[in-house]
Amino acid sequence: MRFRSPSAPPRPTWARSAALSLLAALLCLAAPPPATPNAPAANVATSGGLRDLETQVVEHRLANGLRFLLLERHHSPTVAFHTYVDVGSVDEEIGQTGLAHMFEHMAFKGTATIGTRDWPAEEKAIAAEEAAHEALLAERRQGAAADAGRLAALEQTFTAAQEKSSSYVIPNEFSSLLERQGCTGLNAMTGADATQYVSSLPANKLEYWAYMESERFVNPVLREFYKERDVVIEERRMRTESQPIGKLLEAFLAVAFQAHPYRWPTIGYRSDLDNLTRAQAQAFYARHYVPGNTIIAIVGDFSTAAALPVLGKYFGRLPAAPRAARHATTEPPQEGERRVEIETQAQPVLGIGWHKPGAAGKDEAVYDALVDVLSGGRSSRLYRRLVKEQKLAMQTQAFTGLPGSKHPGLFIVVALPTVGHTTDELEKAIYAETARLSNAPPTDEELAGVKTRARAGFVRALESSSGLAAQLTTYEAITGSWRDLFRNLDKIDAVTGADCLRVAQETFTQKNRTVARLVTVEGEGE
Numbered sequence: 001m002r003f004r005s006p007s008a009p010p011r012p013t014w015a016r017s018a019a020l021s022l023l024a025a026l027l028c029l030a031a032p033p034p035a036t037p038n039a040p041a042a043n044v045a046t047s048g049g050l051r052d053l054e055t056q057v058v059e060h061r062l063a064n065g066l067r068f069l070l071l072e073r074h075h076s077p078t079v080a081f082h083t084y085v086d087v088g089s090v091d092e093e094i095g096q097t098g099l100a101h102m103f104e105h106m107a108f109k110g111t112a113t114i115g116t117r118d119w120p121a122e123e124k125a126i127a128a129e130e131a132a133h134e135a136l137l138a139e140r141r142q143g144a145a146a147d148a149g150r151l152a153a154l155e156q157t158f159t160a161a162q163e164k165s166s167s168y169v170i171p172n173e174f175s176s177l178l179e180r181q182g183c184t185g186l187n188a189m190t191g192a193d194a195t196q197y198v199s200s201l202p203a204n205k206l207e208y209w210a211y212m213e214s215e216r217f218v219n220p221v222l223r224e225f226y227k228e229r230d231v232v233i234e235e236r237r238m239r240t241e242s243q244p245i246g247k248l249l250e251a252f253l254a255v256a257f258q259a260h261p262y263r264w265p266t267i268g269y270r271s272d273l274d275n276l277t278r279a280q281a282q283a284f285y286a287r288h289y290v291p292g293n294t295i296i297a298i299v300g301d302f303s304t305a306a307a308l309p310v311l312g313k314y315f316g317r318l319p320a321a322p323r324a325a326r327h328a329t330t331e332p333p334q335e336g337e338r339r340v341e342i343e344t345q346a347q348p349v350l351g352i353g354w355h356k357p358g359a360a361g362k363d364e365a366v367y368d369a370l371v372d373v374l375s376g377g378r379s380s381r382l383y384r385r386l387v388k389e390q391k392l393a394m395q396t397q398a399f400t401g402l403p404g405s406k407h408p409g410l411f412i413v414v415a416l417p418t419v420g421h422t423t424d425e426l427e428k429a430i431y432a433e434t435a436r437l438s439n440a441p442p443t444d445e446e447l448a449g450v451k452t453r454a455r456a457g458f459v460r461a462l463e464s465s466s467g468l469a470a471q472l473t474t475y476e477a478i479t480g481s482w483r484d485l486f487r488n489l490d491k492i493d494a495v496t497g498a499d500c501l502r503v504a505q506e507t508f509t510q511k512n513r514t515v516a517r518l519v520t521v522e523g524e525g526e
Contacts, residue, residue: 084477
């Protein structure tokens with residue numbers, strides 16, 4: 001069984017947001033992964049404190065550059081595993097969008113020994129499938145000049161080649177083998193910044209996990225590539241092309257970002273997906289899935305001393321390779337308001353985004369505070385004014401982390417108007433609230449509430465082994481050090497009203513914002 005998640009890395013505690021039903025499509029890129037169902041750990045706040053927990057983390061680097069973050073927690077006989085590959089849709093090329101997500105799917109397809117009935121025969125069949133696809137693609141690229149009869153014959157040949165190669169496949173064997181060993185929470189997600197693989201196994205299965213996890217990256221087969229590509233195309237159709245909010249999100253990011261790769265969708269553009277090839281996916285893997293790009297956190301009931309030789313034995317098989325050069329493109333400063341509208345017969349929706357620095361910036365804790373002041377529960381400003389008092393909005397939410405956190409992204413407010421009210425009214429009301437933040441700092445009472453909720457949320461995030469593993473890898477990749485995870489509360493505690501006023505004045509300007517709206521129109525014949 002293969003679980004598929006919307007493309008998204010797990011969001012660290014700096015990027016909290018409520019998963020309101022209205023925002024499901026928008027938050028899919030920023031929401032945390034489903035928690036692995038292992039028992040909660042002892043309360044962090046009463047077990048020696050955060051500093052004590054920090055001293056228990058062991059960092060280990062293999063000769064090939066792969067990093068491990070290990071933390072023993074013996075409260076439950078399970079171990080949570082989190083593999084963070086520092087590659088996402090921002091690392092793709094124009095014309096090949098969707099490749100990072102495609103490889104995530106391929107990572108569950110097995111190896112030359114897992115998922116096949118006869119690898120030598122299957123390998124030949126895959127080669128024939130590739131040749132048939134190349135011939136078909138070459139004819140399609142001729143456009144109007146393509147020969148219809150030849151095109152039909154090539155499609156038939158390709159279909160037959162697909163069926164032949166699929167006949168050797170043992171469906172879902174990789175996942176099934178793990179699940180038979182008691183694996184739970186097996187999942188993966190691709191986002192703009194990263195691709196991540198998660199699982200949890202009984203404590204005595206660490207070596208089995210090490211073999212399976214390393215095996216799929218030592219020599220991935222990428223079987224059934226075109227069949228899985230069709231699955232992704234259908235996923236895009238259902239989540240983007242058939243969903244008004246999906247369309248709005250794609251248009252919103254394309255307008256908010258003019259140069260940076262954050263502007264293109266993680267799932268890929270349809271025309272790119274139609275033309276992706278297995279060879280391109282193999283090249284993408286070879287370029288980006290290198291040990292130096294990989295961070296693995298292991299948290300739970302295991303012995304570090306016993307685990308280290310096992311990890312070296314299996315993951316040491318991955319050959320060292322240089323990390324690929326990153327895009328040098330930076331988003332230029334926005335010089336005026338941008339607007340985009342999608343006409344639909346669905347409920348109207350308003351989204352407003354302001355550019356902000358990446359999560360490693362010095363003011364990220366201040367942005368956290370502003371998010372909480374605006375929409376941190378029923379006492380927040382947006383809820384009080386727009387939902388409770390003025391009754392303009394059914395739901396409203398502020399959040400960061402979309403489309404990613406590694407690079408400069410967006411501070412976003414989304415709202416759904418009540419019947420009888422419009423997105424124009426909502427827009428004016430939201431600007432009134434951001435103007436209040438730009439004219440006067442939050443009250444001492446508001447800031448005290450922000451810090452109390454931040455501490456409670458932070459501790460909750462660390463109570464499960466899977467949550468802690470996700471936090472460790474994400475902080476290591478995004479900020480450059482997993483230790484920043486344990487500095488986060490200090491940064492939030494240090495936020496002042498003056499900080500909030502300064503950042504609000506820098507951020508909530510007209511020229512810095514992009515406005516996206518779903519506009520309701522009457523259907524044909526009405």
